[in-house]
Amino acid sequence: MKKETLAIRTQNKRTDHQEHSVPLYMTSSYVFEDAEDMRAQFAEEKQGEIYSRYANPNVQEFIDKMALLEGAESGWATASGMAAVFTFFGALLSSGDHIVSGRSVFGSTHRLFTEILPKWGITATYVDYYDYQGFENAIRPETKILYLETPSNPGLDIIDLEKVAAICKKKNVIFAVDNCFATPFIQRPIEFGADVAIHSATKYIDGQGRTLGGVILSSNAITEKIKAFARHTGPALSPFNAWILSKSLETLSVRIERHSASAFEIAKRLEQHPDVLSVKYPFLESHSQFEIAKKQMDLGGGIVSFELKGGLEAGRKFLDQLEIFSLTANLGDTRSIATHPASTTHSKLTPEQRKEVGISDGLVRLSVGLEHVDDIWNDIANALK
Numbered sequence: 001m002k003k004e005t006l007a008i009r010t011q012n013k014r015t016d017h018q019e020h021s022v023p024l025y026m027t028s029s030y031v032f033e034d035a036e037d038m039r040a041q042f043a044e045e046k047q048g049e050i051y052s053r054y055a056n057p058n059v060q061e062f063i064d065k066m067a068l069l070e071g072a073e074s075g076w077a078t079a080s081g082m083a084a085v086f087t088f089f090g091a092l093l094s095s096g097d098h099i100v101s102g103r104s105v106f107g108s109t110h111r112l113f114t115e116i117l118p119k120w121g122i123t124a125t126y127v128d129y130y131d132y133q134g135f136e137n138a139i140r141p142e143t144k145i146l147y148l149e150t151p152s153n154p155g156l157d158i159i160d161l162e163k164v165a166a167i168c169k170k171k172n173v174i175f176a177v178d179n180c181f182a183t184p185f186i187q188r189p190i191e192f193g194a195d196v197a198i199h200s201a202t203k204y205i206d207g208q209g210r211t212l213g214g215v216i217l218s219s220n221a222i223t224e225k226i227k228a229f230a231r232h233t234g235p236a237l238s239p240f241n242a243w244i245l246s247k248s249l250e251t252l253s254v255r256i257e258r259h260s261a262s263a264f265e266i267a268k269r270l271e272q273h274p275d276v277l278s279v280k281y282p283f284l285e286s287h288s289q290f291e292i293a294k295k296q297m298d299l300g301g302g303i304v305s306f307e308l309k310g311g312l313e314a315g316r317k318f319l320d321q322l323e324i325f326s327l328t329a330n331l332g333d334t335r336s337i338a339t340h341p342a343s344t345t346h347s348k349l350t351p352e353q354r355k356e357v358g359i360s361d362g363l364v365r366l367s368v369g370l371e372h373v374d375d376i377w378n379d380i381a382n383a384l385k
């Protein structure tokens with residue numbers, strides 16, 4: 001079946017009630033038939049859910065759908081995207097191990113690399129986007145994981161997944177991709193040779209700004225290591241949030257199509273606007289990695305970034321003039337969202353550091369929502385005025 005169908009028709013077995021919509025399994029534990037059943041389940045001789053920190057039907061349904069959509073053997077779901085990122089590194093790395101990462105990563109992932117993992121002797125080296133030789137050169141004998149976000153946030157840089165996968169294969173390094181901006185309806189990194197796809201399900205997967213969630217999709221061998229770590233460290237996704245996220249997957253393909261169509265339209269209109277210095281969108285021909293984007297992405301996605309001629313002050317002023325757009329720390333929502341990285345998420349960096357990660361002072365990031373595209377555009381055009 002096609003992925004649109006799998007996202008809808010992959011579900012738990014019905015109970016005796018024959019419910020159409022999947023029920024919510026709000027239970028912290030599961031009863032055993034007898035003492036022998038209990039012994040066997042604890043000894044892992046017999047499959048059983050035991051406790052919701054280990055397993056839950058709603059959580060498993062969400063994982064099963066995501067694994068099918070990403071083309072992964074299996075996966076593990078977590079309470080948030082960062083719980084997924086941390087669980088992944090925590091499960092696979094030991095003291096002395098090393099990570100190679102694309103320079104532009106989500107803010108909290110950057111903190112993990114620079115402040116938290118070093119406490120356990122795990123370090124990371126950043127490499128500039130597009131510097132493929134640099135990625136290869138940065139890999140040392142103790143490097144275990146190469147980590148990327150593509151498209152990157154907020155610069156929307158695109159990295160050639162196939163090229164990086166070939167380097168990782170040659171160097172025997174695990175290749176992991178944060179696929180949060182694309183979702184499997186746009187890009188499936190495992191099809192291009194990645195070993196792992198990680199998501200913050202908080203963004204497009206929920207898509208309605210309600211819950212946090214995360215998921216790690218991979219091979220059975222990697223999932224086993226993640227499971228062994230996560231069962232005893234407790235980053236479990238709640239059954240209620242899993243139920244919401246699994247339901248959300250039923251509409252994700254339709255939402256992603258609309259987000260992408262509207263964002264593409266907004267990007268094209270911005271490109272024509274006299275007060276806009278430049279526009280970045282993966283499917284604009286002016287994007288320097290347009291050909292790579294076309295190769296590995298089915299659609300351009302819902303995020304557009306653009307640079308205002310007036311710099312920092314213009315960026316802040318623009319945000320204040322918007323009426324429909326929300327100013328909020330999320331993306332991928334039905335509601336359009338605008339952020340100004342230089343005065344918010346990246347304000348602690350020096351202008352030089354911001355430049356390194358591709359953030360100029362006038363850069364605005366739009367998460368184009370599902371409102372009518374004309375209303376979205378009018379709001380932008382008025383604010384620009």
Ligand SMILES: *Cc1c(COP(=O)(O)O)cnc(C)c1O
Binds near residue numbers: 083202212213
């Ligand atoms: C939001 C985000 C995360 C973290 O996810 P949370 O659900 O907020 O913990 C990780 N990576 C990317 C690219 C994100 O946008």
